Amino acid sequence: MTKFITKRVTNVRNDILSGITVALALVPEAVAFAFVAGVDPLVGLYAAFMVGLITSLFGGRPGMISGATGALAVVMVSLVAEGNAMGNADENLGLYYLFLTVILMGTIQVLAGVLKLGKFVRLIPHSVMMGFVNGLAIVIFLSQLGMFKQTINDEKVWLEGNGLLYMIGLVSLTMLIMWCLPKIKATKKLPEALIAILVVSGIVIFSNLDVATVGSFIKDGGGEGLKGGFPVPVFETFKNIPMNFETLKFIFPYALILAAIGLIESLMTLNLIDDLTETRGNTNRECVAQGGANIITGLFGGMGGCAMIGQSIINIKGGGRGRLSGITASVFLLMFILFASSYIEQVPIAALVGVMFMVVIGTFAWSSFRIINKIPKSDVFVLILVSALTVIFDLAIAVIAGVIVSALVFAWESARKIRARKRFKEDGTKVYEIWGPLFFGSIATFNEKFDIKNDPNEVEIDFIEARVSDHSAIEAIFALVEKYQAASKKITLKHLSEDCKVLLYKASPIFTDIIEEDIDDPRYHLAANPEDFPKPLSEYKF
Numbered sequence: 001m002t003k004f005i006t007k008r009v010t011n012v013r014n015d016i017l018s019g020i021t022v023a024l025a026l027v028p029e030a031v032a033f034a035f036v037a038g039v040d041p042l043v044g045l046y047a048a049f050m051v052g053l054i055t056s057l058f059g060g061r062p063g064m065i066s067g068a069t070g071a072l073a074v075v076m077v078s079l080v081a082e083g084n085a086m087g088n089a090d091e092n093l094g095l096y097y098l099f100l101t102v103i104l105m106g107t108i109q110v111l112a113g114v115l116k117l118g119k120f121v122r123l124i125p126h127s128v129m130m131g132f133v134n135g136l137a138i139v140i141f142l143s144q145l146g147m148f149k150q151t152i153n154d155e156k157v158w159l160e161g162n163g164l165l166y167m168i169g170l171v172s173l174t175m176l177i178m179w180c181l182p183k184i185k186a187t188k189k190l191p192e193a194l195i196a197i198l199v200v201s202g203i204v205i206f207s208n209l210d211v212a213t214v215g216s217f218i219k220d221g222g223g224e225g226l227k228g229g230f231p232v233p234v235f236e237t238f239k240n241i242p243m244n245f246e247t248l249k250f251i252f253p254y255a256l257i258l259a260a261i262g263l264i265e266s267l268m269t270l271n272l273i274d275d276l277t278e279t280r281g282n283t284n285r286e287c288v289a290q291g292g293a294n295i296i297t298g299l300f301g302g303m304g305g306c307a308m309i310g311q312s313i314i315n316i317k318g319g320g321r322g323r324l325s326g327i328t329a330s331v332f333l334l335m336f337i338l339f340a341s342s343y344i345e346q347v348p349i350a351a352l353v354g355v356m357f358m359v360v361i362g363t364f365a366w367s368s369f370r371i372i373n374k375i376p377k378s379d380v381f382v383l384i385l386v387s388a389l390t391v392i393f394d395l396a397i398a399v400i401a402g403v404i405v406s407a408l409v410f411a412w413e414s415a416r417k418i419r420a421r422k423r424f425k426e427d428g429t430k431v432y433e434i435w436g437p438l439f440f441g442s443i444a445t446f447n448e449k450f451d452i453k454n455d456p457n458e459v460e461i462d463f464i465e466a467r468v469s470d471h472s473a474i475e476a477i478f479a480l481v482e483k484y485q486a487a488s489k490k491i492t493l494k495h496l497s498e499d500c501k502v503l504l505y506k507a508s509p510i511f512t513d514i515i516e517e518d519i520d521d522p523r524y525h526l527a528a529n530p531e532d533f534p535k536p537l538s539e540y541k542f
Contacts, residue, residue, distance in 0.1 A: 060283060134368060
C-alpha cells in the first residue's frame, strides 16, 4: 500500500510539473499559429486551452497534448482570406467562417470515431511513420527559425549584431541545461525544460537584456497582448453568416481537409506516444474526443486543433503520463491568460526556442540514417517522400501518398511471387502446382503459366500452396476453366478454400464436377463473403 501511494504521489507531481512546462511552451506556439492563420492571438490561445482540456479529460491517450497546430493553420489562412473577401472590409467574416468550419470539422471527426475509422491507422506502414516523425521534426525546426527574425518597418528581417548573439547564446544555454540536468542524479526527477525556462528567464529579467520576449513577439505580430477573459460562446457566428447551401458548399472542403489532417496527426502522434510509454491508447475514443473538442472550440471562438507532437514529447520526457498533465497544462494556460499575462510576457523567446530545438532532436528518428542501407529501397523512398511532402505540403497529403506508394509497392512485389511447378503423372495428366498469392495484380502472370494449346487432354491445377485472395482471382480461374473446356480438355481443380468453391459453384454448375473435395483443403477467406454475391458469378462484371 505504501509503494502504491508513493507511486501515485510521484505521478501527480510529475504530471503537474510537466503540465506547467507544456503550458509555458504552448503560449508562443498558439500565438504563432494564430498569426499564420490570420486571426487574433487569443483565438489560438483559446483553442489550445479548450482542445487541450477536453482531449485530456475524454481522449483515448493519457499524456498526449493537443492544441492549435501549424498543420491546421496553413489550411485556415486561405479559408479566412476567402471569407473576408465575401464581406466588407470591416466585417471580418473570415473569422466567423473559420468558427463554423471548425464546428463542421469536429462533427466529421466525431462521425469517424463513431464509425470506428480510427482503427485504419494500423494500415500505416512503419516507413510512413518514420517519415511522418522526421517531417514534423523538420517542420518544427523551420518554424523556430522565424524566431530569429525581428520586425523593422513592417518587414521581417534576420537578427544581427548583439541581438543575434544574445539569441544564440540563450538558446544554447537552454539546450545545455536540458542536456545536463538529467545527468545529475539529484535533479533526475525535475522537468529539465521547466528548469531551463526559469533559469534563462531569470538571467534575462535580472540582467535587463534587450531580447525578444513573449510580449514583444505578440506585439510584433500585430496583437495587443496576452491578456484576455474567459472564453464565451460566439453567437455572432450564426448571425453574421447565412446558413444556406452556399455556405456549406464553401466551408465543407475546408472542414473535410482539416478533419483529415487533425485525425491523421492525432492518431499518428498517439501511436508514437504508445511506443514511447509502452502502453496502448484508444484510437476511436480519441477521434470522438478530438471532434467534440473542436465543436466546442468553434462555438467558443477558438481556431480548432489536434494533437501536438512537440508538446506531447515535452510532456512525456518531463514525466507526464496521466490525464492530469494535459489538464494542468490547459488550466495553467488559462490562468496565464486571465491573471499572469504580464509575467508570461517577460519569458524570453530564446528559452522556448531552445526547448523546441531539444524536442526536434528527440523527435527526429536518427536511426533512419543507420538503417537506410539495411531496409528495402522502396521503404527508403517512402520514408524520404513522406518527410519531404510533410515539409512542402501538409501531413494529410504526405501520409496518404506514403500509404498509396507502399500499397502499390506491396502489390507489385506480391504479383511477382506467383509460381507454377509443372509435372506429369504416370497416366499422362499434367499437374500445375500453383504457389503464391493470386489476386488482381498477379492474374496476368498466372495466365502466362498455362499452355492450353499444347497441354494434354487431362490437366490438374493444384492450389495447395497458393492463396486465392479476391474476386478478380476467382474470375481468372473461371475464365481459365472456360478456355480449357473450349479446347475440349478435361480440367480438375484441387485444394481451393470453402469461399472459393462456393463462389465458383454459383458461377456455373460445371464446377461441381471439376472441383475435387479433399480433407486437406485450405481454410481462408476472400476479400468479401460469398453472401455478397446472391446472383451467379457470370452476371457480375469484374
